[in-house]
Amino acid sequence: MKVGRSKTRRSTQRPQGALRTIVSVYSACSALIVVSTVAALAQSPVKFDSNRAWGHLQQVVAIGPRPAGSPAIEQTRKYIREQLAAIGLKAVEQAWEDETPLGRVRLVNLIVTIPGASKDRIAITGHYDTKLFREFPFVGASDGGSSTAFLLEFARVLKARKNRLTYDLIFLDGEEAVVDWRGKDNTYGSRHYVEAAKRDGTLKSLKAMILVDMIADRDLGIRRDSNSTPWLTDIIWNTAAGMKLSNYFLPASTTVEDDHLPFLAAGVPSVDVIDLDYDAWHTRRDTLDSVSARSMQIVGDVLLAALPAIEQRLAAH
């Protein structure tokens, strides 16, 4: 646009005959510019689109509280399946029953595989259940909602990307404690996934795991997690620093218990990308007012930019 306008301005100062020539040259040039721009767009990697992610977030929050085993979480699964089907992806259900302090609950992980050049896999995971609160309606815009919305949009991006490794997007059920976060009353979905993968031998091809959780806080501040694998954490935080996003991917550390622990215990390099400094955490205020599309954009941009270095590292080892 800028190039075109300055050319037009210059051409008006020329005599008539020359002007016609210049205009026709300019037309040819602008046509070339249009063609080359279209070609560049076709080749440029697909970007994470937080507007799409925000649309997903609005839809899942509108479903209401989505605790494990509820009709609302079944409705959420339907939405996830439909959105994936719309972009040509199939979600495979991994369903089981688990004992909880409130009795037996049917849980379901949803797994989407996007084949890459290698059969070795990187899992991008997040939970889609919300914590059960009887005192108030807890819709979990950031806690449960943002990871769901993020994974849906990230699936679209990865499907359009040329992937060196195979990607599994895993929507984990039952991250939240049914009553209290102690003993086995938490991370039902990740524990089940890892146990099943150990049993059927598929865990061997899983080379890394990236977990996203509570990533839409308006006031985004993600600290490094000392439980996470250092090299994986370094790549992501260094990528963010290179993008001048260290105000959001903070150099400070904390220690987090989350769905990455079962993967780590099974020897899978794993990282938790989580904003724990969230005022609305586990309150009635974890609504759309407390979150922003921009925060999801930042996380999407950083993780996407970090993938080549992660793939490179895995290919070298």
Ligand SMILES: [Zn+2]
């Ligand atoms: Zn939670």
